[in-house]
Amino acid sequence: MPAGVQGESVARNYAEALLTLARKAEDAAGWGGMLRQVATAIRSDVTLSRFLESPRISADAKSMVLSKALTDRVPRLFLRFLEQLVKNRRQMLIPTIADEYDTLLDASEGIVHAxxxxxxxxxxxxxxxxxxxLSKIVGKTVVPHVNIDPSIIGGVVVRMGDTVMDGSVRRKLGKLRRR
Known part of the structure; x- marks a missing residue:
């Protein structure tokens, strides 16, 4: 489910907080993996997603289920973070928080996704x-995620964060047409 701009901003704040905790625990990558597993479970398990989303189920009941499921599998501080998300009614942002966490962790290591x-x-x-x-242009390691769109006719369109580099034939033809 799309989080929207406000949801992404909130998710980024939570991701920053979790990254700070993970660094104190000296396991930023490990915590990112645990968060990704929880996010994947929420995205792929309809029952879990509906359970967490339901306003009829109390935050305490949701926290209790998370605690029973994860107590022996994750650090206590990580579990407390998830419980706080539930308490703040932000549990459905976990997949977006995971995406933001990955982005922050990669950025801190000089990796950019395009x-x-x-x-x-x-x-x-x-x-x-x-x-x-792209790595040479940006001065960081770029990980490309390639999509195919025949409508651009040829060339390449690159999006990195808020930056768009449009070298498509479609754009060039449009510029010629406007001239």
């Missing part, structure tokens, strides 16, 4: 070349 749109499928070598060129 959505790369191409007109047709690319080979592994082409994808590696795109990653290499």
């Amino acid at each position: 959505r790369v749109t191409v007109a047709r499928a690319t080979s592994d070598e082409d994808t590696a070349m795109i990653a290499q060129r």
Whole structure:
């Protein structure tokens, strides 16, 4: 479910708080993996999602179920973080918080994710070349996530955060048409 701009902002704040806790525990990557597992469970298990989403079930009951399910599997502080999310009625933001956490962790390690749109499928070598060129431009390690959209006709459209680099044939034809 889309979180919206406000939800993403709230999720980013929670992700920053969790990253701070994870760094104090000296296991930022491990905590990110645990959060990703919880998020995946919420996204893929309809019963779990409906349980957490239901306004008829108290926050205490939800926390108790999480506690029983995770007590022996996650650090106590991580579990308390999840319980606080439930108490604040933010449990449905866990998948978005996981995405924001991954983004923050990667950014702290100099890794940037880019959505790369191409007109047709690319080979592994082409994808590696795109990653290499973008990394050189940005000065950080770029991980490309390639999407195919034949409507761009040719070229590449790259989105990294708020930055869009549009080298598509469709855009170039549009510029020619306007001239």
